[in-house]
Amino acid sequence: MAVCVAIIGKDNAPKFFACVNPEEELNFQYKVLSSLDIVEEKLNPTVKSSTTDLRELYLGMLYSLETHKIYGYVTNTKIKIIIIVDSTNTALRDNEIKSMFKKIHSEYADVVCNPFYIPGEPITSKSFAMNIESIMS
């Protein structure tokens, strides 16, 4: 379903990046970076928007490009999760994206609970990568 999943730390440094096609990774990195602009703006407390509920972690669609759609999700600790979906995949509903985010979030929480993981560093756990891959497909 998703072609790319990225987990970005609160300082906007990438913690985890997974692509269906590894050759396109750099390209997707640029896309994720661009969508961070939108996330930052949405998180900016000075921009008052009546629709944003602070408890809602799901940010909805950030970018709709010709080839891809980019969705965002921010945890309470300002960890950003970005999912990129192929534009041609019209079967994917908002709810499914949301549940995908929830799953990734809980996977991430598991990784952080690991005492051998140093918060703020890139995630290198293989089982995490596998779990994310299974969520993506």
Added chain:
Amino acid sequence: MQANAIQSNSDLPPELCAKPLALIGISGLDVINNAVHKSIWDIFSNSRRNEHSPVRFNLIENDHEFPIIKPKRNSYDWYIPKGILKKNWMHKHLHEIPAVMVIFYDLDWNDLQWNEKMIECASRVQSMRAALEGRASRIVIVLIQTTLPLPAGEDALAAERAVALCSSCELNSQSLFVLPHGDHLQGYATRLENAFYEFAQTYYHNEAKIIKSHKEHLNKNTHQYLYVRHQFKLGFLNELKQDIHTAYKHYNHAYENLLEIRIVDTNSLEIRTIAGFLNYKLCRLLFALNLPRDAISQFKSHIDRFRGRIGFQELAFEHYAWLSKQYSVFGDIFDEAVKLGLPAVQTQHPGIYYQQAALQAILRKKACKELCSTVIAYPSPDPLEGANNIEFYGQRPWRPGKMTSEPPDPHLEAMGIQAIQYLEKLVNHSNIIIQLYGLAISQYKTYKCPRTRRQLVLEMADECYDSKDYGKALTLYTHMLWDFRKEKWWGILSQVLEKALICAFLTANVQDYIQLALELLGANTTTSLDDKRRIYENLKKILKKQIPYGDPKLPQDILQNAIIIWQPVFSSNPLHFSLDMANIAACIETRAKFLKNVYEVDQNVTVEIYIRSTCPFPLVFAKISVTINAPNCNSEFAVTNVENIALSFRKDEVKKFVIEFMPDPHDINKEIQIGSINIQLGNSTECSVDLKYSSYDEAFKNHPELVHFRCAPNGIDFDNIRPLSSSTIVPRESKLSISFDHRSPALVGEWYQIVINIVNEEMFGIKDLKIEVVLDEENFESELSLQPSSPCKQPLIVNSPKNLDCNGKNSTHFFVRVHKPCKCNVTVRVTYTLDSQKAVLSIKTEVIPLPVVEPFTVTTKYLSMLMSEIDRFYVDEEFGVMNYIKFSSPWMIHIEDTSLEFVHPGRSAEKSSSSQIAGRSFNNEEISAELHIATCQKSSDQGLNLGKCKISWKRENGITTTTEVAIQGLPCYFMPIGLKLAAPAHGFVRTPMLLKYHLENRSRHLIQLDVVMQATEAFMFSGYKQFVVSILPNSTRTLQYNLYPLIAGSVALPELVISPESNTDNEVQGINKDQLNALIHRSLPTHIYVMPQVKGTPKLPEIVANQKIQIVD
């Protein structure tokens, strides 16, 4: 010219982009020779006026020729249109055919040659009408008059002549205007302009009606083009009429009709062109109608529809050029709307369209590269001949007006394509792309998308690189590095670094090359090991002054050029570079720290330097040093005590270097900092590179407290080294023993002695001993001295020997005097140098907390002569001054002497006075009292200062101190009468005694008083019982009585009653009964002691002798 022709295929013509304004023709104004005409023309043509109508004025000469009207067509049956939109039509309506023709003419109503001028005017109208033959343009006359018009209906002559003029010109009366040339030209012009504008609207409305009427003649099969053309014309005319709603409707119809036309290769260019025009108009109007969402969706569907319609494969670049133009034009319109107040958002703003335009331009470039590379010559004969003169928009010059059904001539077609391809090859695509990126970048910056902006800058740099502008590309790349580094996007960073490295190579920028190479060799980059090895080898070559190898992917010719640029770089003398590595995640990392926060001045300062190389290949340094910034001087310390082998690093090797130095004694109590860590690469004879690291780079960490969990395989846990980049130099700790002898608390006003005992417990003798004493700064009422006499200024330097041997002792002392009870601190600072090989300055500071208390407090009470307390004085009346001294010192105080010193008006009433407590000692809480008799010589409403009480005192064995306390008196009033009783201390029963009442007149008037001596049972008395007494001014009268006591004990005296003499005027004397009673009450004792009768015959006290009184009849 030919290149222009190609450009115009995708560019929008100016007449399309111009804002349509109703055209008003103006004739009859001679702006060159006639000043009045010029001013009128200036007012009309000056569009800066506020309430400017949407009209355009065109000055038309008398002999102007208007476009020839085409013959009317009655039937469209056999008409086959050759194209969609004629090139000249818009220009014609915008600039050539006026909606309203205004003829100016100078004519006053009362002109002498009225008739002649009227005829001339009429002839002008006629000739203009002839020129506009067949057009529906409205003709109006404006008479320029010098006299001001009268109100309507009052000027009969004017009304009459106006009618005449109208009829001779064959115009109705509404077409005649008068413009008085005077003060309010501006206002008149505005009103005229509005009138013209209304006429113009009617004109365009009628024109539109005529075009609409053609519709019924058309049929869908052959006239598809005309459907589009007519709807376009309707839209344009409505725009001229400023009816944008209707205009939008018609343009929309035109667009829909256009979409119905089947697109084939031959007409694809024309349809695309016209679609672009219509889309432009539609989007612009939608923005003007404040429907930005509709504009965006219109644009999107427009692009979606035409994206796939490439047309000729051989001319695919034309299609991309057109798409690029569509995007950039939409960006322009959007931007224009934003500037007029449309709020754009982060996800929908002009920058997105500029970015797309740039992308399309890149596609165009690619297509051009693919298609045009084979074309080498421009074909002859020129197939593009007359490209600017073809009748319709978007048609090929080599087959103008050809209908789609006709098969094109293949040879001519091929020639045409070749010509266009040749011209496309000449286009500088990169410029276009970079320009579009520039527009997009500035928009993304405005809409707060820093990361997207960065990406665009990189793309722009790629384009610069592509266009061989390596220098600019390098600048752009290196400027973007910092942000990626900060956010740790190592993958992107590595890619950018690699590109930048190539640019640095191609521009032979050695400094950047080394810096980029060092960063690429670091652990963070995702570059492959092979590439890293190549970079490493190149770096080594540069350090040996050899030209590095270029990237093997680069084409040969570019490599050749680069080598040519490199050659002169190394031809010069030894190269030396200095690189600032502070913000770079390079392959060499450093940490430096002081071992302690505080160093004593005689200790070695130790700096530990840790260096880690993450370069996969061994690195050798020439020199490692640290700069230390101290307030006095900055110095550099190099690592010296290591062999050369220690300066070579394998991968992930961490080494520790220690630098020690003695601090400068001038930096005592100051902070020293590690300024930078310098590593030198290469050797100074060939090429050396100084890498400057800042001592503090925590920017790359976010959870330093958690790094402890990371394992450090090779001994030194580099990541956990906390830099400590500053330290303070302090004086060495003194081993001198200092004690103080004093008897606290100090007493206010005394010279308080403090004895300093110094014992030298150092290992060496000391010299240059100096003892300074300083008091609290805020305490001004205190003094220091060496002698208990004169105060010295601070800081006090206490007498002491200069030198003191090991274990030597010394005592000295100083004095403190404080004038206020408080708690003050006395600071004693002992400075000296050790008498060892190294003369080290040492300082020892001790603080003596010193409470200061009052030795005693003095309170004063005033008593009447009868020992009762009083609240006021009377002039020249005696009173008692009672001084109580309450002692509050914990130490016994010995009073040496006390005295009362009066100042005027106070005066002692004693002949001689002496201290009553001198020579006595008092303990804490004890109170002494002294009584002195005084008078006050002046009346006063307030208490006056009577004088001061001087007390000389000392501690036991102490130094005498004299304390002075001012004595504050009571209010003093004037009483004209003084009264005093002189009586013996006591009497004896049945023994007479003498009472003398002294009445004193202190005033300058005669005082007469009634005096009554009241009888009492305890006494028999002789003297005047009741009589009037007269007292002369400033004299005293004495009344004497002999008293014969009858009872023993404390007996009430006979009461003396004094009252003002009833006959005299009381007010003159200034005394009344109450005052007299008060006087008696405070001056006369009421009782006297009478002793029992003395046995035997006592000696009679002084009494008034019997007087012989003769009674005369």
